[in-house]
Amino acid sequence: MKLYLFSPIEKKYREEFNQHTRQQNIKVTAYIALIVAIAAICIRVASWIIPYQEMLLPQRYTEYVVINNCMISISVLFACLLFIIKKKPQPKQQNRYHFVSILYTLLFTGSCMSLTFVAQHNPKNTMTMLLLGLLTVGVLLIFSIRNLLLVAGLSIVTFVLFFGIFQVSEDTRALNYVAFWLIIACFMVVSRLIYSYHANYFIKLKTIEDKNEEIQRTNKLKNEILAIVAHDLRNPIAGIRSVTHLMQEYPYTPEQEDKYLFWIKDACETADQIIEELLLAAKQRESALLQTDYISLNEWLQEVRDNWLQQSGFNRAILLELPPEELKARIHTGKMQRVVDNLLHNAAKFTPIEGDITIGMRRHRGGVRISIADTGIGIPEALIPNLFDQFTSSSRKGLNEEPSNGLGLHICKQLVHEHGGRIYVHSQENKGTIFSIDLPFTLF
Numbered sequence: 001m002k003l004y005l006f007s008p009i010e011k012k013y014r015e016e017f018n019q020h021t022r023q024q025n026i027k028v029t030a031y032i033a034l035i036v037a038i039a040a041i042c043i044r045v046a047s048w049i050i051p052y053q054e055m056l057l058p059q060r061y062t063e064y065v066v067i068n069n070c071m072i073s074i075s076v077l078f079a080c081l082l083f084i085i086k087k088k089p090q091p092k093q094q095n096r097y098h099f100v101s102i103l104y105t106l107l108f109t110g111s112c113m114s115l116t117f118v119a120q121h122n123p124k125n126t127m128t129m130l131l132l133g134l135l136t137v138g139v140l141l142i143f144s145i146r147n148l149l150l151v152a153g154l155s156i157v158t159f160v161l162f163f164g165i166f167q168v169s170e171d172t173r174a175l176n177y178v179a180f181w182l183i184i185a186c187f188m189v190v191s192r193l194i195y196s197y198h199a200n201y202f203i204k205l206k207t208i209e210d211k212n213e214e215i216q217r218t219n220k221l222k223n224e225i226l227a228i229v230a231h232d233l234r235n236p237i238a239g240i241r242s243v244t245h246l247m248q249e250y251p252y253t254p255e256q257e258d259k260y261l262f263w264i265k266d267a268c269e270t271a272d273q274i275i276e277e278l279l280l281a282a283k284q285r286e287s288a289l290l291q292t293d294y295i296s297l298n299e300w301l302q303e304v305r306d307n308w309l310q311q312s313g314f315n316r317a318i319l320l321e322l323p324p325e326e327l328k329a330r331i332h333t334g335k336m337q338r339v340v341d342n343l344l345h346n347a348a349k350f351t352p353i354e355g356d357i358t359i360g361m362r363r364h365r366g367g368v369r370i371s372i373a374d375t376g377i378g379i380p381e382a383l384i385p386n387l388f389d390q391f392t393s394s395s396r397k398g399l400n401e402e403p404s405n406g407l408g409l410h411i412c413k414q415l416v417h418e419h420g421g422r423i424y425v426h427s428q429e430n431k432g433t434i435f436s437i438d439l440p441f442t443l444f
Helices: 011-047 058-086 091-096 098-119 128-140 145-166 173-232 234-249 254-282 297-312 333-349 381-386 408-418
Strands: 293-296 318-321 328-331 357-364 367-374 422-428 432-440
Touching: 011 058, 011 091, 011 098, 011 128, 011 173, 058 091, 058 098, 091 098, 098 128, 098 145, 128 145, 128 173, 145 173, 234 254, 293 297, 297 318, 297 328, 297 333, 297 357, 297 367, 328 333, 328 432, 333 357, 333 367, 333 408, 333 432, 408 422
Parallel strands: 318 357
Antiparallel strands: 293 328, 357 367, 367 432, 422 432
16 A cells, blocks of 8 residues: 555546545534534433532533533534535535535544543543544544644644643643644544545546446447448458459450459458558557657658559549748658548548649648648538547548548547647538648657
């Protein structure tokens, strides 16, 4: 178990742990106040039977009655108040009144100290009630360092100010001071041990919750991947099976053979693309491991445009709008090329042959903005909020019935975020779409 004697819980869990302990302290303090009220009332009822007044000196009996009345009234008041706070449905509403539990803690320890002072009229070392009060709140409540110092500090101040009034024996004054400081030390050590126990238990619970959430996400991803594999890979495999059946069962001309082979190759490329995107979507990425190169974005976009045109086999011009000055940034060229390729592929899917596709770049807010714009059919407004989600339902078939598995834009978002950037979309139906990628100039 990790000890938090002089430090709070780790910052990752601190806020949630503080909210949890405040709610727990309110509940526990409510029951402490209720039990103290019942005990004080029972002692008062017992005084009607047992002749306390004859057993104590008149001055001490009067002091006892005053303290007993205070404990009854204060405990009943705070018990009612704390139970009302405990009934509030929202945790934030409960935490807002956390100071009430701390206030009662101070009043409770003060009452125990008052009983100690009443007993201190004799020369004996009678710190029993003070020890009982401080250890009760130290064991049952979870104090932050600030609240612990508040309770201990006010107890020290109260004891120092009033101890001399009630302790009349000069011979035992030093012994009582030693006993008091030992009680305070025990109270603080016990309180920090209780805090450490609850902090470690809370961290273990949160770790288990995080692991369970990770397992659930993994299982969900697995099921989604299996669904994509079962659904999307079935089409290219079925196409290959149909073509091979035609080639085996029916005669074909050389022209038909070329067509069949083209269909098989196209189906294989589709299946390969689906598998690659599935693997990329399932892969865990860490931004700290991103390997970047400081390059000229002007030259890089020119090469990306040329390579895409050569590899795509799509007979369409892609306009390039670059600034006159050279812009440089640190990027992972392979990953960012995949982002631009994916956006160009989407633009080609949803833009008629007579439409325009443009790659643009300009300075933007201390960085650079790369844009992929088209004059295609646009994106319906209802689909835009979920456009970048994994396995999004916003995916659509292209103008030529090109398939979509709902992974491409999600992968683009992940890769852009790895570069410390953001990706946005602006679209109007029947007017076109603009995807904007904002990147910092320096990424180390």
